Amino acid sequence: xxxxxxxxxxxxxxxxxxxxxxxxLALGALGITLVFSILRFANFAHGELMSFGAMxxxxxTWYFQDAGIxxxxxxxxxxxxxxxxxxxxxMALVTERTVYRFYRSQKANSITLAIVSVGVMFxxxxxxxxxxxxxxxxxxxxxxxxxxxxxxxxxTGLREGLAIKTSQVITVGVAVLMVAALFWFLHKTRTGxxxxxxxxxxxxxxxxxxxxxxIVAVTWALTAVLAAVGGALYGLDKTYKPFVFMQLLLPIFxxxxxxxxxxxxxxxxxxxxxxxxxxxxxxxxxxxxxYLVPESWAPEGLVQLLSTDYKFAVSFIILxxxxxxxxxxxxxxxxx
Amino acid sequence: MKRRGILYFAGVLLLLTGVGWMxxxxxxxxxxxxxxxxxxxxxxxxxxxGYAGLFNAGIMGFVALGGLSAVLVSVMPVxxxxxxxxxxxxxxxxxxxxxxxxxxxxxxxxxxxxxFWAVVLVSLAGFLVMRSLYLPAAELIESINPAQTGFLxxxxxxxxxxxxIGGAVAAGAAWLIGKLSLGLRADYLAxxxxxxSEIIIAIIKYEEWLTRGVKNVTGLPRPVPYEVDLVxxxxxxxxxxxxxxxxxxxxxxxxKICYFLLFLGVLAIIMTLSERALKSxxxxxxxxxxxxxxxxxxxxxxxxxxxxxxxxLGCAVCGIAGAMLVTLDGQLVPxxxxxxxxxxxxxxxxxxxxxxxxxxxxxxxxIIWFLWIEAEPLGYWLVHAITFPLEDGYWLKQxxxxxxxxxxxxxxxxxxxxxxRFAPKGLIPER
Numbered sequence: 001x002x003x004x005x006x007x008x009x010x011x012x013x014x015x016x017x018x019x020x021x022x023x024x025l026a027l028g029a030l031g032i033t034l035v036f037s038i039l040r041f042a043n044f045a046h047g048e049l050m051s052f053g054a055m056x057x058x059x060x061t062w063y064f065q066d067a068g069i070x071x072x073x074x075x076x077x078x079x080x081x082x083x084x085x086x087x088x089x090x091m092a093l094v095t096e097r098t099v100y101r102f103y104r105s106q107k108a109n110s111i112t113l114a115i116v117s118v119g120v121m122f123x124x125x126x127x128x129x130x131x132x133x134x135x136x137x138x139x140x141x142x143x144x145x146x147x148x149x150x151x152x153x154x155x156t157g158l159r160e161g162l163a164i165k166t167s168q169v170i171t172v173g174v175a176v177l178m179v180a181a182l183f184w185f186l187h188k189t190r191t192g193x194x195x196x197x198x199x200x201x202x203x204x205x206x207x208x209x210x211x212x213x214x215i216v217a218v219t220w221a222l223t224a225v226l227a228a229v230g231g232a233l234y235g236l237d238k239t240y241k242p243f244v245f246m247q248l249l250l251p252i253f254x255x256x257x258x259x260x261x262x263x264x265x266x267x268x269x270x271x272x273x274x275x276x277x278x279x280x281x282x283x284x285x286x287x288x289x290x291y292l293v294p295e296s297w298a299p300e301g302l303v304q305l306l307s308t309d310y311k312f313a314v315s316f317i318i319l320x321x322x323x324x325x326x327x328x329x330x331x332x333x334x335x336x
Numbered sequence: 337m338k339r340r341g342i343l344y345f346a347g348v349l350l351l352l353t354g355v356g357w358m359x360x361x362x363x364x365x366x367x368x369x370x371x372x373x374x375x376x377x378x379x380x381x382x383x384x385x386g387y388a389g390l391f392n393a394g395i396m397g398f399v400a401l402g403g404l405s406a407v408l409v410s411v412m413p414v415x416x417x418x419x420x421x422x423x424x425x426x427x428x429x430x431x432x433x434x435x436x437x438x439x440x441x442x443x444x445x446x447x448x449x450x451x452f453w454a455v456v457l458v459s460l461a462g463f464l465v466m467r468s469l470y471l472p473a474a475e476l477i478e479s480i481n482p483a484q485t486g487f488l489x490x491x492x493x494x495x496x497x498x499x500x501i502g503g504a505v506a507a508g509a510a511w512l513i514g515k516l517s518l519g520l521r522a523d524y525l526a527x528x529x530x531x532x533s534e535i536i537i538a539i540i541k542y543e544e545w546l547t548r549g550v551k552n553v554t555g556l557p558r559p560v561p562y563e564v565d566l567v568x569x570x571x572x573x574x575x576x577x578x579x580x581x582x583x584x585x586x587x588x589x590x591x592k593i594c595y596f597l598l599f600l601g602v603l604a605i606i607m608t609l610s611e612r613a614l615k616s617x618x619x620x621x622x623x624x625x626x627x628x629x630x631x632x633x634x635x636x637x638x639x640x641x642x643x644x645x646x647x648x649l650g651c652a653v654c655g656i657a658g659a660m661l662v663t664l665d666g667q668l669v670p671x672x673x674x675x676x677x678x679x680x681x682x683x684x685x686x687x688x689x690x691x692x693x694x695x696x697x698x699x700x701x702x703i704i705w706f707l708w709i710e711a712e713p714l715g716y717w718l719v720h721a722i723t724f725p726l727e728d729g730y731w732l733k734q735x736x737x738x739x740x741x742x743x744x745x746x747x748x749x750x751x752x753x754x755x756x757r758f759a760p761k762g763l764i765p766e767r
Contacts, residue, residue, distance in 0.1 A: 122749025
């Protein structure tokens with residue numbers, strides 16, 4: 001029996017990576033949920049918007065690195081992020097003006113808008129690949145670890161190490177800040193209240209003199225901020241690769257729907273539910289159990305519920321199950 | 337309206353003839369064959385979207401199931417693998433079936449407070465038992481000659497049967513999936529089917545005992561003669577001398593023409609059936625349900641089961657096309673299935689051609705596939721023309737030229753957006 005080592009092991013391989021991934025998913029899912037609650041369609045282009053913001057951030061990061069501008073132990077990406085956010089906002093507003101506004105004026109149904117967003121997704125994916133190419137790039141620099149596994153082992157004398165990467169701390173920290181700012185905005189400012197009113201009851205909101213065009217523009221801007229930050233953090237934590245964001249789209253949709261679409265709290269909850277289930281279901285518990293049970297009981301196999309190949313598939317399975325059993329999500333969303 | 341359609345098709349033929357003259361006839365027939373397969377996929381999607389208004393974003397999964405059937409039908413069985421791991425695999429499948437049956441039984445019979453936990457318990461127990469049978473069996477099967485086989489193999493039948501079987505397999509899967517998900521709202525259906533198709537691809541990619549996974553199954557038998565055999569035939573020599581082309585070139589052209597004839601036959605059959613279905617009372621009912629679901633339901637039409645019919649039929653057609661595609665390629669490459677290429681591109685085809693019109697779907701399939709292929713040289717040409725003032729080797733020019741192929745994504749998106757905005761009914765509108 002060695003509970004302490006088991007806990008550290010679990011923290012290192014399950015809790016820390018899942019929390020980071022959950023924060024990234026939550027940021028993406030918040031964007032999906034915002035668009036859904038104000039514009040009422042499933043935005044298939046959201047993954048590419050994340051990718052676009054991350055790409056611009058990466059470009060500026062390269063420029064800074066060439067110019068010798070550094071943020072000390074922090075990654076240079078943080079310095080470049082504001083530009084990525086601005087670029088993503090510009091991109092979102094341009095698509096709103098040139099593409100989506102027409103359909104809003106037509107009062108097109110949600111399925112038409114979803115198909116249109118597929119078109120936007122194609123164009124954005126092409127633009128991104130045209131600008132940066134299809135290859136993989138490393139975004140992180142600066143200090144890689146807050147503390148390493150070996151340092152942890154020395155400090156505590158335990159057999160298992162606990163490593164925390166700088167990118168993980170930054171991801172969680174920035175995500176918390178973003179979410180706090182978003183909730184402050186939605187609940188305390190006039191525009192935020194108008195947004196919630198419009199999402200709750202569009203007709204009533206219009207009657208009370210809310211300018212829908214302005215609210216929609218604000219929604220897109222907020223979505224773009226969340227997308228750019230989420231994309232850049234994902235790229236920072238792993239690597240930047242254009243086609244990954246297409247794959248990431250489904251876990252993000254899954255997070256938004258599992259939590260209850262149209263509900264910001266639900267999006268965050270959903271992000272963590274998806275991330276934790278992905279990691280927990282594909283983690284091999286052999287070592288973990290070996291610490292907990294008497295030696296003679298130690299398991300022989302990997303004690304893994306699903307092979308890691310199915311990591312992404314876990315989120316799709318949860319998505320499908322939730323859609324079938326409780327389509328409104330954990331916190332009841334406003335659909336159906 | 338009819339004349340316009342004929343004109344469009346003549347235009348496509350003209351373009352292909354142009355490719356034949358300018359590039360080579362081999363390239364032209366290569367594109368044409370893929371155009372036909374794309375047209376069949378588009379017909380399948382048209383049954384779902386055009387007839388019934390269902391947004392199926394999981395086309396890729398059904399195409400891949402068709403492809404899988406082509407492998408399972410045509411490859412010789414690996415007897416050793418069957419002997420060593422077949423029993424375990426069959427037992428684990430049996431456990432899966434029993435578990436699913438038990439869950440349905442519990443959901444039907446038990447009352448609410450116990451039901452949830454009973455379902456959780458039974459599914460967990462079933463999963464663990466299944467896994468304990470499945471893991472050793474999979475390992476044994478994969479250990480048999482992993483460089484060449486390492487999977488169960490297929491039935492060793494002529495591959496052409498797989499076109500029908502692929503359709504049937506896709507239809508079966510579609511029935512199950514449709515049963516589960518067709519009650520959802522339209523855009524939820526899209527997301528659910530997108531997710532399901534990714535699950536199907538994950539299974540095909542990672543279950544090596546079934547598909548060899550990322551090691552790919554290559555060298556599938558063909559329904560048409562091989563080039564090497566043709567080259568040895570005396571009459572081909574005469575033919576190539578008569579045409580004035582090289583021997584191997586003539587042979588590969590001949591093979592492509594054989595495929596072309598086969599594909600054209602399949603397309604003709606599916607086209608005739610879909611046209612007849614559309615013009616029948618069934619087709620009118622489907623369109624009525626699409627246009628006003630509530631009214632149709634009030635008239636006593638069973639909307640959900642009609643939707644299920646359209647969903648299953650459309651997926652079956654996609655499965656047929658998927659099996660044909662793998663037959664044409666002669667290999668199954670699970671890692672090559674991307675939603676952009678196998679789901680959303682097909683959507684662009686249907687919407688460009690004209691949703692609800694079968695001729696439109698075929699036309700859209702041909703045009704979009706042509707553009708998808710020819711956008712690459714076109715993109716290079718365009719980038720070269722734009723960057724003409726820059727000198728060779730300059731980083732920006734080099735970068736742009738390297739990524740010129742990506743312009744085809746932009747082109748497809750632009751087509752979709754322009755059609756949706758300015759001609760939402762497509763090139764050949766529904767009658």
